[in-house]
Amino acid sequence: MIINPLTNDFIRIPFPDRIDAIRDAIAEEAIRAGRDPSEISLMAVTKTVPPEKVNLAIEKGITLLGENRVQEMLSKYESYRAGSHIHFIGGLQTNKVKYIVGKVEMIESVDSLRLAEEIGKRSVAAGVVTDILCEINIGGEESKGGIAPFAAEELIRQMAEIPGIHLRGLMTIPPYCEDEKVVESFFDKTHALLLDIRAKNIDNIDMDVLSMGMSHDFLSAVRHGSTVLRLGRILFGERIY
Ligand SMILES: *Cc1c(COP(=O)(O)O)cnc(C)c1O
Numbered sequence: 001m002i003i004n005p006l007t008n009d010f011i012r013i014p015f016p017d018r019i020d021a022i023r024d025a026i027a028e029e030a031i032r033a034g035r036d037p038s039e040i041s042l043m044a045v046t047k048t049v050p051p052e053k054v055n056l057a058i059e060k061g062i063t064l065l066g067e068n069r070v071q072e073m074l075s076k077y078e079s080y081r082a083g084s085h086i087h088f089i090g091g092l093q094t095n096k097v098k099y100i101v102g103k104v105e106m107i108e109s110v111d112s113l114r115l116a117e118e119i120g121k122r123s124v125a126a127g128v129v130t131d132i133l134c135e136i137n138i139g140g141e142e143s144k145g146g147i148a149p150f151a152a153e154e155l156i157r158q159m160a161e162i163p164g165i166h167l168r169g170l171m172t173i174p175p176y177c178e179d180e181k182v183v184e185s186f187f188d189k190t191h192a193l194l195l196d197i198r199a200k201n202i203d204n205i206d207m208d209v210l211s212m213g214m215s216h217d218f219l220s221a222v223r224h225g226s227t228v229l230r231l232g233r234i235l236f237g238e239r240i241y
Contacts, residue, residue: 005215005233016056029222045232048239051079070096094118106131108171111147116159123164131168138186139175160204169209183217187224
């Protein structure tokens with residue numbers, strides 16, 4: 001089912017109670033797909049959302065937050081309630097890495113050796129290890145970040161050698177599409193790529209995280225092996241820029 005983030009059944013339920021309904025739907029879909037709901041994390045994507053509202057989601061138990069702008073994250077993260085974990089999920093310039101290392105638990109949008117090396121260098125300097133995901137451009141779209149699927153293994157082998165980072169899996173944003181079958185084929189390809197690379201048993205990496213699924217397609221992502229659903233509008237309502 002492709003969900004319209006503006007006119008779906010969840011959005012009629014007031015925030016933050018809506019979160020319970022979304023969580024239930026994810027668990028039901030997971031069970032239908034023969035999966036354990038506990039292996040799927042619900043991430044709250046916080047862009048444009050004021051910290052007070054984010055904190056209501058944290059109170060409801062959503063402790064994983066997704067930030068996609070460095071500036072916005074720096075202005076907000078100190079206001080978040082204790083117990084939250086931040087993943088950086090947006091396009092990241094190399095010269096901004098130093099501002100977020102040590103503040104984020106994972107950087108999901110790593111798609112070049114240069115970026116991985118900078119994260120490694122800054123992490124070593126800060127005395128931390130930063131988890132990363134390799135972002136895959138599964139639809140081959142020029143407008144999007146991510147590396148082409150055929151080039152992923154080579155890049156991941158190089159990432160595995162870099163001190164200060166620990167590769168944990170893949171992230172993708174498939175092309176927006178109204179046809180559920182098309183969306184699912186992109187999720188399926190990304191999942192297959194994860195399993196393929198996992199089977200190579202590359203040293204120093206894990207392939208246990210698959211971050212895919214947004215407000216319009218998260219239930220499809222559950223059926224195709226996602227372990228992190230990155231939800232913005234369906235949780236918080238339409239973004240006001
Ligand atoms: C904004 C954003 C999301 C969430 O999108 P919604 O449609 O609001 O759920 C997920 N992932 C990334 C990388 C984003 O930038």
